[in-house]
Amino acid sequence: MKRKAGELILILAFYLLQVTLGSVIEIGGIKPNLLIILPVLFGFLHGKNEGMFVGFFAGFMYDIFFSGLFGFSSLVFVYIGYFSGVFYQKYEETEMLIPLGLLLAGNFSFGFLSYIGNFLLHNRLNVMYYISRFILPEIVYTLLIAVIVYKPVAFLNKKLEPRNKRRMSKVD
Amino acid sequence: MRKKFSSFMNSKYILIGLSALCLLFIATSFFTDRLTEPLRNAVSAVVIPVQKGMNYIGLWVSDKYDTLQEMTRVLEENKNLQECVDSLTEENNQLKQDSYELSRLRDLYELDERYPGYTKVGARVIGTSSDNWYSTFTIDKGSDDGIEKDMNVIAGGGLVGIISEVGSNYALVKTVIEDNSYVSGMLIDTGDTCIVKGDIELMDTGLIHLQGFGSNVTVRNGDKIVTSNISDKYLPGILVGYAKDITADSNNLTQSGYLVPAVDFGHLQEVLIITEKKESH
Numbered sequence: 001m002k003r004k005a006g007e008l009i010l011i012l013a014f015y016l017l018q019v020t021l022g023s024v025i026e027i028g029g030i031k032p033n034l035l036i037i038l039p040v041l042f043g044f045l046h047g048k049n050e051g052m053f054v055g056f057f058a059g060f061m062y063d064i065f066f067s068g069l070f071g072f073s074s075l076v077f078v079y080i081g082y083f084s085g086v087f088y089q090k091y092e093e094t095e096m097l098i099p100l101g102l103l104l105a106g107n108f109s110f111g112f113l114s115y116i117g118n119f120l121l122h123n124r125l126n127v128m129y130y131i132s133r134f135i136l137p138e139i140v141y142t143l144l145i146a147v148i149v150y151k152p153v154a155f156l157n158k159k160l161e162p163r164n165k166r167r168m169s170k171v172d
Numbered sequence: 173m174r175k176k177f178s179s180f181m182n183s184k185y186i187l188i189g190l191s192a193l194c195l196l197f198i199a200t201s202f203f204t205d206r207l208t209e210p211l212r213n214a215v216s217a218v219v220i221p222v223q224k225g226m227n228y229i230g231l232w233v234s235d236k237y238d239t240l241q242e243m244t245r246v247l248e249e250n251k252n253l254q255e256c257v258d259s260l261t262e263e264n265n266q267l268k269q270d271s272y273e274l275s276r277l278r279d280l281y282e283l284d285e286r287y288p289g290y291t292k293v294g295a296r297v298i299g300t301s302s303d304n305w306y307s308t309f310t311i312d313k314g315s316d317d318g319i320e321k322d323m324n325v326i327a328g329g330g331l332v333g334i335i336s337e338v339g340s341n342y343a344l345v346k347t348v349i350e351d352n353s354y355v356s357g358m359l360i361d362t363g364d365t366c367i368v369k370g371d372i373e374l375m376d377t378g379l380i381h382l383q384g385f386g387s388n389v390t391v392r393n394g395d396k397i398v399t400s401n402i403s404d405k406y407l408p409g410i411l412v413g414y415a416k417d418i419t420a421d422s423n424n425l426t427q428s429g430y431l432v433p434a435v436d437f438g439h440l441q442e443v444l445i446i447t448e449k450k451e452s453h
Contacts, residue, residue, distance in 0.1 A: 012218070012219070015219070015302070016219065016222055016223060016226060018302050019223065019299035019300055019301075019302055019310070020223055020226045020227060020230060020298070020299055021226075021230075022300055022302075023300040024230070028376075029304065029375055029376070030304050031300075031304060033303070035302070047183075048183035048186075048187075049183050049186060052183065052186055052187060052190055056190050056193075056194075059194075061215070061302075062302050062303075064208070064211060064212055064215055065212065065215075065216075065299075065301075065302070065310065065337075065342075065344060066301040066302050066303065066306065066308055066344070069198055069201055069202075070197050070198065070200075070201035070207075070208045071193075071194040071195070071196070071197025071198040071201060072194075072198055074190075074194045074197065075191060075194035075195065075198065078187065078190045078191065078194065079187075079191075082183065082187050085183065114303065114305060115305075118305050118351070119305075119351070119372075122351075122352065124373075126373065129373060133373075133375075133376075134304050134305070134372075138304055
């Protein structure tokens, strides 16, 4: 319970940073996608269920005020959390490149799906322009932020673990 | 009992369940806002006050930052007047901070004078859209302050956009530079109508499309484009921007080109909402 509450607060904090600080730190009109970082990291650090839980609520916040199609980001984020969870406990926590790779794949698919929904269906066929001007810069910026927040989130993930479980996982 | 419950917690079932839930959300949001409205109101009750607070902190910090920059400049200029620098910078700080506020408010007041016929409400911008595709933003007034959907939003001399959604304590403004925005406009002097169309591919140039002029209309660079009287949502006579590079289309029936928006969309802090709506006319 404490864990879920902690995660929800983290999602809320990331959302607030995204909408308020986003316009300050944007470069060339591109701001990082902070919320997509969370399902990837929690999926990788704590399994599929956690990834899906965080993905659902992160997507929920992403969508709730600024989307014509409510639920779309949630859906994508849930799948991103699930697939990140596949790699849970397969790698050491210090292997930062694995979650970053997952984030790259996840963010690209999310960006591309958004492009299809928002623009391709409106007859904007200039795919390369949208990828190079919007999707790729966003991924690079997001990865940069992910490198910064990875350690704190991993630390928080450990902190949210109930004490007896922590001991058990040491026995494993 | 616990074991039984945890067997239901199989991640595949959760995935299917959540996917179904999301699909349900998507399907309903195609047709109605009924489902998202209570959710939005619940979340906004928590999020908007915090957002307002963060916005004030941000303004305070940027004010302080500006004044600091100003201070270093003054210090450099007054190297030979070391003895009075202390008192001067102190005074300068205070005055600068006031004057920023004053000039911003004066701009708003001037704008207020320019469209005297409409009643307006001021509001602060407290958040931008969560993705890079749209340039929608949130303001800190909602239905509690009398804001309604489809009210026009202006700032800094021209049209910003239109209220697209309203909650009790916030509202979303859809800007005219957004990709799916169409505004019916006209030339201020002759009344020839045209269409102002946002385009994300022109984002880097700061321009938007201007199209649909008849072939016999002469449009010069810098001609003022205002909202037309045949628009069904925008009030007539609000400045949208200035025409640029209007050329004949390949069909030789229409002319099109670009529009330089009158509003600096990169640095919006305060906006005015016209509380009259087109339908009431």
